[in-house]
Amino acid sequence: MKLINSRSGFSLIELCVCIAMIVVLTTLAYPALAKAMRSSKETKSLSNLRSIGQAIHLYAADNQGFYPMISGTNAAGTGFTNPIWCQGMLASYLPPAPGTTRSPVFVDPLIPSGRHNALSDYAANTDVLRSGVTGMSSAPTALAVASIGARSSQVIMVLAAEDGSRAVPNGEWYMGPNSIVSNPKSPWARPSDRGTGRIMAVFADGHTEGVNAVLFNSDRDLRRNYLLVNP
Secondary structure: OOOOOOOOOOOHHHHHHHHHHHHHHHHHHHHHHHHHHHHHHHHHHHHHHHHHHHHHHHHHHHOOOEOOOOEEEOOOOOOEEEEEHHHHHOOOOOOOOOOOOOOHHHOOOOOOOOOOOOOOOEEEEOOOOOOOOOOOOOOOOOOEHHHOHHHHHOOEEEEEEEEOOOOOOOOOOEEOHHHHHHOOOOOOEEEOOOOOOEEEEEEOOOOEEEEEHHHHHHOHHHHHHHHOOOO
């Protein structure tokens, strides 16, 4: 009895069809996957800011109801010195990761590797976390939590920001509100939506929010309301 030789495997045409189908399916799935990854990073970024806001309020509770200042200053009041708000001042509430000098919550997942700020990817609003450096804040002394009062749900405490003189997006650890009220596209420290269309922020009452970047950049009164304790 003669056996029929059956052929196993794929023909070249069948293999090409399979590859083509995989490419098509991957192309169709990629936008949805990219959107899901972006959404996950945005959620993590807001979670980081929520943790930062909680730490700031814990600091205030332990320091007679005063917010931390962004840093110490030199004797002349013209430059920053340690401790820095995002490292030394909040270290007991947000401990640094092993082998580092900062907590992981100061690292924004929306920023590409290599562009993170050595101190923080989130910037303190220096009208809330004030500075003793001459001309940087409305007063060279710490701000009392109670002084914001009913505006606590409207005033941004910490937000995603970048240094406009570097490749963007990148991280920035402090931001002067008065210059941003006048010029949101300042070449230096400025708010950043990091490609999301929203500026991630934590407000003085502790709630987090993604502020519409287009509205923020186009409406000076809105910026005043968000950034100045006394607009």
